Amino acid sequence: TTILSPDQKPKILLMGLRRSGKSSIQKVVFHKMTPNETLFLESTNKIESENISNSSFVQFKILDFPGQIDFFEPSFDSEKIFGGQGALVFVIDAQDDYMEALQRLHQTVLRAHKVNPHLRFEVFIHKVDGLSDDTKIETQRDIHQRANDDLIDAGMEQIHLSFYLTSIYDHSIFEAFSKVVQKLIPQLPTLENLLNIFISNSGIEKAFLFDVLSKIYIATDSSPVDMQSYELCCEMIDVVIDISDIYGKDEGVQVQFDKESSSIIKLNNQTILYLREVSRYLALVCILREDNFDRQGLIDYNFLCFRNAIQEVTPSASITSTPPSTTTHF
Numbered sequence: 001t002t003i004l005s006p007d008q009k010p011k012i013l014l015m016g017l018r019r020s021g022k023s024s025i026q027k028v029v030f031h032k033m034t035p036n037e038t039l040f041l042e043s044t045n046k047i048e049s050e051n052i053s054n055s056s057f058v059q060f061k062i063l064d065f066p067g068q069i070d071f072f073e074p075s076f077d078s079e080k081i082f083g084g085q086g087a088l089v090f091v092i093d094a095q096d097d098y099m100e101a102l103q104r105l106h107q108t109v110l111r112a113h114k115v116n117p118h119l120r121f122e123v124f125i126h127k128v129d130g131l132s133d134d135t136k137i138e139t140q141r142d143i144h145q146r147a148n149d150d151l152i153d154a155g156m157e158q159i160h161l162s163f164y165l166t167s168i169y170d171h172s173i174f175e176a177f178s179k180v181v182q183k184l185i186p187q188l189p190t191l192e193n194l195l196n197i198f199i200s201n202s203g204i205e206k207a208f209l210f211d212v213l214s215k216i217y218i219a220t221d222s223s224p225v226d227m228q229s230y231e232l233c234c235e236m237i238d239v240v241i242d243i244s245d246i247y248g249k250d251e252g253v254q255v256q257f258d259k260e261s262s263s264i265i266k267l268n269n270q271t272i273l274y275l276r277e278v279s280r281y282l283a284l285v286c287i288l289r290e291d292n293f294d295r296q297g298l299i300d301y302n303f304l305c306f307r308n309a310i311q312e313v314t315p316s317a318s319i320t321s322t323p324p325s326t327t328t329h330f
């Protein structure tokens with residue numbers, strides 16, 4: 001069995017103080033809300049659990065906690081909440097005084113670690129769109145230092161925290177979520193290997209395997225990721241979705257892809273964006289030089305080999321299960 005099978009869903013717990021931006025993150029990443037619309041979101045005041053596995057390759061739960069929840073209250077079932085495979089994402093509002101948030105982070109991490117030593121801790125230093133570049137770095141350094149000092153003081157320096165600078169106003173939130181989700185995918189090394197083989201045999205510069213719904217990339221080849229390439233590929237997905245209107249807007253968030261469909265965009269700088277559907281959730285988006293696209297037959301062929309290999313390493317449930325009846329077909 002694997003973590004991607006439906007009976008063993010890894011969980012992502014989204015936590016943080018009130019107004020830190022949890023609901024906004026969830027809406028922007030998984031519900032296509034625009035950042036400006038989040039201004040009108042009501043603050044979270046209960047534990048919300050959302051299972052997005054029906055519409056996304058990545059099967060996990062988001063538990064949106066109100067900031068004020070009391071862990072030590074008997075009704076708080078920490079075994080149930082922190083148990084299982086997953087990651088705890090703690091959101092800190094970087095535009096606000098973050099001392100209280102740090103204290104909260106510390107308590108949460110200690111508590112959660114005690115219940116589940118395998119849980120991963122991911123700290124989103126959020127709303128950094130309002131900060132200058134220097135302040136961003138300084139804030140990250142300060143938060144990192146204080147959070148780790150607190151752990152050392154508590155004799156828990158073995159707990160590892162990862163930090164990300166995020167904002168819903170750019171792609172940083174998608175990038176951060178990609179990294180968090182990738183750590184929960186046991187086949188990641190295999191997927192990366194397959195991508196490496198595919199790109200080197202096809203003259204491709206960069207390839208991302210995307211969860212189409214969320215635009216999280218669940219794997220990429222081992223060359224470094226630059227933000228611009230990632231954004232380009234995200235935008236390509238949006239364009240393809242808009243053009244083919246695959247997106248069943250009136251019927252929830254189901255995405256349907258035809259297995260044969262593909263899309264090619266030529267940019268005016270001799271670059272090509274090449275998109276192929278891998279499954280109804282996954283798309284491969286590649287960046288390559290126009291010269292190398294002369295051999296499109298080879299690339300298409302290599303893609304089919306790649307897709308077959310992917311289907312072998314990921315459970316059939318996630319790749320080929322029959323779409324729910326609400327799905328729109330075009």
Ligand code: GDP
Nearest residue numbers: 018019020021022023024038039044127167168
């Ligand atoms: P929650 O209580 O943690 O769920 O917080 P909300 O999602 O309701 O967000 C509180 C406020 O923060 C809202 O007005 C959002 O528009 C705003 N917000 C969320 N994310 C960002 C961000 O990345 N940058 C900025 N500038 N504001 C944000």
